[in-house]
Amino acid sequence: MTDESSAPLTPSGLMAASTAILVGSGYQQIAGRFSNWDGPTSRLFEDPCNIVGVGVFDTCDDLLRGWTTLQESLVGVISREVGEGEAKASDGYLVLLTPALAASHEEQVETVRYDTTRLRKLVATGQDLRSVVDVERYLRGLLPLRQEHAELSAESALDMLPALLCKEGIPADTTGELVRAFRAQAPLLERLHELEPQE
Amino acid sequence: MSGFRGFATRQQIDLDADAIVVVGSNGHGKTSLFDAILWALSGRIPRLGATEKVFISLYSASGEARVELSLRLPGEGGQIAITRSCDGEQSKVSLVTPDGQYQGASAEARIVELVWPDAAASTDASDALASVLTRSVYLQQDLVRHFVEAASDQERFAAVSALLGAGRVIDLQADLERAKKAWTTATNTRLAELEASRERLENLDRRVAEISGGSSQAEAIPVEAWTGWWKELDAVGVPTIEVEPASREAAAAIHKAIIWLEVLRRSASRRAEALEVIRQDVESLLRQHAPDTEPIRARFAESVKRLEALKIEVREEQSHQADRVQKAEQLKAMADLAIQNLGAKCPVCNQTYDRWATRRRLQKVAQHPMDFGEVQPGTDSRLTLLTNQLADQEKAVSSMQALLTGIDATEQQVVRQAIEARLHDLGVEASEDDAATAVARRLSDGQALLLKIGELQRTGESFAARLVQGSAAGLDELRRDVEILRKEVVQREREVTGRNRAGERAQAVIEGLPKATSAVVEQRLTEIAPLLQSIYSRVDPQPASRAVAFLSRVVRGQGRPSAGVRGPVGGEEPETPHVVLSSGQRNALAVCVFLASNIGCKPPLSVALLDDPLQSLDEVNLLGLVDLVRRAKAVRQICISTRDERLGALLARKLRPSGPTGRTVLIELGSWSRNGPVLRQTSSQSDPVRLRLVGSGRG
Numbered sequence: 001m002t003d004e005s006s007a008p009l010t011p012s013g014l015m016a017a018s019t020a021i022l023v024g025s026g027y028q029q030i031a032g033r034f035s036n037w038d039g040p041t042s043r044l045f046e047d048p049c050n051i052v053g054v055g056v057f058d059t060c061d062d063l064l065r066g067w068t069t070l071q072e073s074l075v076g077v078i079s080r081e082v083g084e085g086e087a088k089a090s091d092g093y094l095v096l097l098t099p100a101l102a103a104s105h106e107e108q109v110e111t112v113r114y115d116t117t118r119l120r121k122l123v124a125t126g127q128d129l130r131s132v133v134d135v136e137r138y139l140r141g142l143l144p145l146r147q148e149h150a151e152l153s154a155e156s157a158l159d160m161l162p163a164l165l166c167k168e169g170i171p172a173d174t175t176g177e178l179v180r181a182f183r184a185q186a187p188l189l190e191r192l193h194e195l196e197p198q199e
Numbered sequence: 200m201s202g203f204r205g206f207a208t209r210q211q212i213d214l215d216a217d218a219i220v221v222v223g224s225n226g227h228g229k230t231s232l233f234d235a236i237l238w239a240l241s242g243r244i245p246r247l248g249a250t251e252k253v254f255i256s257l258y259s260a261s262g263e264a265r266v267e268l269s270l271r272l273p274g275e276g277g278q279i280a281i282t283r284s285c286d287g288e289q290s291k292v293s294l295v296t297p298d299g300q301y302q303g304a305s306a307e308a309r310i311v312e313l314v315w316p317d318a319a320a321s322t323d324a325s326d327a328l329a330s331v332l333t334r335s336v337y338l339q340q341d342l343v344r345h346f347v348e349a350a351s352d353q354e355r356f357a358a359v360s361a362l363l364g365a366g367r368v369i370d371l372q373a374d375l376e377r378a379k380k381a382w383t384t385a386t387n388t389r390l391a392e393l394e395a396s397r398e399r400l401e402n403l404d405r406r407v408a409e410i411s412g413g414s415s416q417a418e419a420i421p422v423e424a425w426t427g428w429w430k431e432l433d434a435v436g437v438p439t440i441e442v443e444p445a446s447r448e449a450a451a452a453i454h455k456a457i458i459w460l461e462v463l464r465r466s467a468s469r470r471a472e473a474l475e476v477i478r479q480d481v482e483s484l485l486r487q488h489a490p491d492t493e494p495i496r497a498r499f500a501e502s503v504k505r506l507e508a509l510k511i512e513v514r515e516e517q518s519h520q521a522d523r524v525q526k527a528e529q530l531k532a533m534a535d536l537a538i539q540n541l542g543a544k545c546p547v548c549n550q551t552y553d554r555w556a557t558r559r560r561l562q563k564v565a566q567h568p569m570d571f572g573e574v575q576p577g578t579d580s581r582l583t584l585l586t587n588q589l590a591d592q593e594k595a596v597s598s599m600q601a602l603l604t605g606i607d608a609t610e611q612q613v614v615r616q617a618i619e620a621r622l623h624d625l626g627v628e629a630s631e632d633d634a635a636t637a638v639a640r641r642l643s644d645g646q647a648l649l650l651k652i653g654e655l656q657r658t659g660e661s662f663a664a665r666l667v668q669g670s671a672a673g674l675d676e677l678r679r680d681v682e683i684l685r686k687e688v689v690q691r692e693r694e695v696t697g698r699n700r701a702g703e704r705a706q707a708v709i710e711g712l713p714k715a716t717s718a719v720v721e722q723r724l725t726e727i728a729p730l731l732q733s734i735y736s737r738v739d740p741q742p743a744s745r746a747v748a749f750l751s752r753v754v755r756g757q758g759r760p761s762a763g764v765r766g767p768v769g770g771e772e773p774e775t776p777h778v779v780l781s782s783g784q785r786n787a788l789a790v791c792v793f794l795a796s797n798i799g800c801k802p803p804l805s806v807a808l809l810d811d812p813l814q815s816l817d818e819v820n821l822l823g824l825v826d827l828v829r830r831a832k833a834v835r836q837i838c839i840s841t842r843d844e845r846l847g848a849l850l851a852r853k854l855r856p857s858g859p860t861g862r863t864v865l866i867e868l869g870s871w872s873r874n875g876p877v878l879r880q881t882s883s884q885s886d887p888v889r890l891r892l893v894g895s896g897r898g
Contacts, residue, residue, distance in 0.1 A: 030892045046892045048857050049829065082891045087852040087883075116818050141737035141823060145798070145830035156317070157365045157719045164718050168711035174704055182371045189382040193701040 009099040009129055011056040012040060017135040018054045018095065019043060025143040027052065036073045044077070050091045051078055052142055057098040060105040060125060067096050067112060067121070075118055092119045093142060097135075101126040158183070200266040202259030203238070204231035206875040213880055215269075216862040218832050218854035221840035222847030223868030228876045229840040230339075232866075233808050237337055239268035239281050240314060240804075242292065242307065243329035246339060252287040258873040262286055272313065273805070281310060315803040321370050328803070331366070335802035338793045338809045365719040372712040379705045386698040393691040400688055403681045409667065410674050420444040420662050428658050432456055435463060435651060447676065450666045457659045464652045470625055471645040477618050477625075478638045495606070499599040506592040513589050516582045527568035534565035727799035734798075735791040737830070738823035739784070783816045787824055794827065798834060807831065809839040813846055821846075829853045856885035 009017075022045045023029060030037065030044040037044035037053060045052045053074040057063040071094055082089045102109050102125035113123045124138045158179045162172040174195060181191040201209035205228035212232065223229045234244050238254060247253050255264040265284040272279060277297040284291050294306040301309045311324045318327035333339060425444040433439050437459040440452040538561045544551055564571050618634060625641065790812045797807045809828070813821055828837055832854055839854075841847050851865045862882060869877035 028890065028893050033892065044892065046890050048886075048889045051892060077892070083887075086886050086891075087855050088886050088891060090852060114817075114819055116822060120822055137736055140733055141826055143830075145733075145827075145833060157368050157716075157723075158371065160719055160722070161368065161371075161712075161715055164715040165708060165711045168707070168714065170704075170707050170711055175708065178375070178708060179371070182374060188375055188378040189701055189705055192704050193697060195704075196697045196700055 009126070009131070009135075011058055011097075011099060013132075014056045014097045014099060014129065014135060015040060015043065015054065017132045018056075018097065018139060019045075021136050021139050022052065022054075022142070027142075034073075034077055036070075037077070042070060044074075047144075049088075050093055050142055051082070051088065052093045052095060053077075054095040054097070057096070057100075059100045060098055060102040060109065063096055063098045063123070063125075064105060064108050064112070067094070067123075070094060070096070071119055071121075094119045094121045095139065095142075096121060096123045097129065098124075099126045099129060103127075200235050201264075202256045202261055203235050203254060203264040203266055204228070204256060205871070206231060206235075207256040207258035207260070208874040210875060210878055212866060212878070213864055214838065215271075216864040216882075217836060217856065218863040219836075219838040219866060220847055220850045220854060220863070221838070221866045221868065222842075222844060223840070223876060224842055227868040227871045229842070229868060230810055233337055233339075233810050233838070233840070235266045236268060236808065237329065237332055239266040239283050240310065241325050241329035241332060242283060242290065243325055245326075245329055245333060251285045251290060254285065255287055256875070258875075270314075270804070279313060281306075317367055321367075327366075327370075331803060335793075335796050335800055336804050336806055336808055338790065338807070338812060365716050365723070368712060368716045368719060372709060372716070375705055375709055375712070379702060379709065382698065382702055382705070386695060386702060389691065389698065390695050393688065393695055396684065396688045396691060400681065400684050403677065403684060406667075407674065407677055407681060410677065420449075420665055424658075425662070428655065428662070429456075431651070431655055432460070435460075435648065435655065437463065437655075444662070444666075450663065453659050453663045453666065457656060457663070460652050460656050460659065464649065464656070467645055467648050467652065471642060471649065473621065473625055474638055474642045474645060477621055478635070478642060480618060481635045481638060495599065495603060499596070499603060502592065502596045502599055506589070506596050509585065509589045509592055513582070513585045516585055520582055523569065527571075530568040530571055531565050534561045534568070537561050538565065723800070727795050730799045731791065731795035734795050734827060735788065737827045738787045738791055738820055783820055786812070786815050787820045790824060791827075794831060798831060804836075805834075806836045806838065809837070811840050811842060813841055813843075825849060825853050833857075851883050855883045858885055858889065861885060 019029060025047075027045040027047045030046055032038065034044055036042060041057070042053065042055045045054065051074075053070060055063075055067070055070045057066060074092055074094055078089060078092045096112065105125075106127070109123050109125060112121055115121060122138065122141070124134075128138065129135060161179060162175040165175045166172050174192065177191050177195060178188060180186075181188050200206050200212070205226070221229050221232060234247075234254075238244050244254065251264075255262065263284055263286040265282070267280060267282045269278055269280050271277075279297075280295045282293045282295075292303065292306045292310075294301040294309055296309065296313070307325060308319070311318050311328055315328050315331055318324040318331065321327040422444065429439055437456055440448075440455060442448045442452045538558060540546065541554055541558055541561070543554070618638075622634070622637070790809070793809075794807065796802075807828075813824060816824060828839060828850075831837060837854065839850060841850065847865070847867070851863065854863050855861075856863050865881045865883060867879040867881075869879060871877075
């Protein structure tokens with residue numbers, strides 16, 4: 001994914017980015033089944049954990065006026081398609097995006113963000129979304145961890161020492177011998193002493 | 200487990216699941232369950248201290264705490280079972296693995312080898328294992344917040360270092376510092392020995408030079424003189440060294456003897472000084488006591504004189520008394536005779552007299568002869584008086600004598616007590632009656648000894664001079680000794696130089712390690728920073744406006760880590776969390792830090808034990824955290840507890856199996872009694888259909 005930070009984000013751009021991120025993380029786009037969710041401004045996605053509806057708006061006003069309709073629609077889809085006793089019935093998420101700045105609407109946006117009734121809402125405006133990278137960061141909570149976590153390099157801290165101490169002028173073989181002696185619980189200074197050239 | 204903390208009676212708990220949700224009110228055993236896992240693995244619960252008695256339930260029927268824990272090894276490693284127990288006096292551990300059974304110390308070692316091999320190199324492997332478990336596997340309530348909030352830089356750095364594997368570097372540094380200290384001490388000892396060898400070499404060189412330049416003509420030491428000298432040395436207390444005067448060891452023997460004599464001389468000299476001081480003190484003490492007894496002694500002398508005079512008077516009076524008695528007897532005898540021979544006329548002058556008057560008078564004389572003659576009246580009473588006076592005087596003299604004797608004894612005792620300890624130190628018997636005499640005698644002996652020692656020293660020096668002059672025959676041997684010693688000195692110099700260089704290398708490493716440790720920590724933090732940011736952004740509902748970062752700086756050689764939160768404008772220095780975040784948000788950050796470490800740092804167990812991490816969170820943060828834990832289930836076995844039933848139900852739902860092969864267990868710890876909590880275990884079911892909207896729907 002290229003960083004389009006030089007070009008301003010548009011609603012279409014936001015939707016395209018969101019689609020790419022979700023699908024790339026294992027979500028399947030639900031197309032052709034629910035007309036409210038087949039357009040350029042609202043789409044539906046599902047993975048084994050969640051059902052996610054993404055809605056994009058031109059302005060903050062549009063978002064604040066339109067989000068409840070989207071929420072009702074998504075709740076309707078879930079209640080029709082997911083069994084009442086199934087756990088996934090509670091795993092619906094509504095993503096509400098707009099590239100517009102929300103300077104005068106911050107409080108209202110925050111209210112929507114913290115409204116956890118019926119569905120969890122993830123709200124982002126132009127204040128938060130400067131580039132596609134921001135979109136990915138914002139959707140991260142919906143994505144599998146597996147794709148992001150990175151384990152530390154297999155090299156242990158002790159093995160890193162020879163290279164690090166070499167920068168301080170200590171020969172790598174000296175440090176290497178010390179580390180080997182330490183691991184073997186051998187006398188450290190004796191091992192260093194053995195490194196001395198014998199006359 | 201049984202008898203362990205809140206679980207008095209035996210309970211079997213099913214942990215064989217991808218996720219385990221433990222629900223129970225405070226005090227019902229949630230933490231005890233996690234502690235049991237920690238204790239089974241390491242034998243420690245650092246939070247509770249070193250006394251194992253606290254692990255034993257008060258209501259344990261056997262008086263023992265016991266935990267059996269099964270672990271699945273990665274890959275095809277199979278299963279291992281650890282059984283640990285303690286009764287407050289003794290602890291036991293056993294391990295069953297696919298490759299055998301272990302007990303005691305070998306079980307502990309094998310557990311470390313299987314779970315966290317890195318710990319084996321530390322001083323206390325079990326401590327190291329417990330430490331890394333509580334930092335990267337077991338999130339104890341409130342302890343991770345300690346990292347982001349209140350701990351000192353050093354504590355945080357140590358915590359982060361241990362977490363990221365740099366703890367081993369810190370252990371290496373500590374070991375190296377200890378080893379260097381011991382090495383330096385040993386090197387200094389060798390240096391001292393080298394100096395002593397150099398000095399001996401110098402002395403030998405000098406002796407060779409002296410002998411080479413000196414006369415080879417010298418008188419041999421006479422054997423009698425030699426033997427006599429040693430006898431006299433023995434008499435004054437110098438140990439005898441059996442050598443011949445012509446042998447090579449003679450010079451060394453003389454040298455030793457002279458040293459001994461010097462020691463004796465100094466000792467005798469000090470002793471003489473001490474005795475002289477005591478002698479002066481004794482004189483002073485005696486002078487102090489003498490004036491007090493003078494009047495008494497004068498009176499005593501007068502009394503004695505008076506007594507003698509009285510004795511003379513009494514003797515004279517007794518003599519007079521005896522004369523009088525004799526004369527009286529004579530008069531009586533004459534009177535009786537005259538009475539018998541009275542006639543008409545006096546037989547002496549042949550004249551007539553009054554026969555009857557004369558008879559009467561003669562009878563009076565015969566009856567009371569003492570009343571007639573030249574006897575002085577009152578003589579008997581005078582003798583009695585004198586005798587009484589004599590007796591009184593004798594008593595007085597006797598009393599005074601006793602008094603004076605007592606005073607003298609006291610005087611001696613005072614003097615003796617004053618100097619007894621000092622005399623004892625010098626070997627003078629304190630029981631001697633006259634301390635002054637004893638001191639004077641010792642002084643005299645000491646002077647004699649000093650004279651003797653001086654004489655023996657002079658004799659010894661003369662012998663030594665003769666040997667020096669006459670040692671040409673031993674010169675070759677001496678030169679050989681010099682060569683051997685010179686080689687020894689060279690070897691010691693080489694050894695000391697080598698040891699010093701090794702010490703310098705060690706010191707260079709010691710000085711470089713703090714910076715290297717911080718570099719390791721920084722590198723590791725850089726590696727997991729994206730993970731931390733990823734994790735945190737899942738929780739914070741305003742992810743784009745904040746970035747959390749680990750920082751690690753080296754300040755004056757000390758690592759100073761912190762977790763900071765950067766504001767919406769990049770480039771600002773991160774602020775400390777308690778400044779910009781609420782209590783709930785700080786909790787969330789703390790859990791994120793822990794999970795980043797757990798997931799990013801390859802901990803000993805592929806498990807995250809989270810003890811009630813959802814406290815004090817607002818709903819949005821809580822839901823975010825729950826979603827995070829749900830996603831983490833894909834890479835870690837999750838064991839999470841909560842006191843809130845509603846949250847427990849949420850967790851059980853959110854952490855449900857993702858497919859038919861997955862498993863989630865809900866453990867409910869119900870009402871608690873002396874036997875422990877009432878346990879109820881159920882399994883959550885996965886959704887019957889994974890994807891509802893994809894395909895035909897509910898159908």
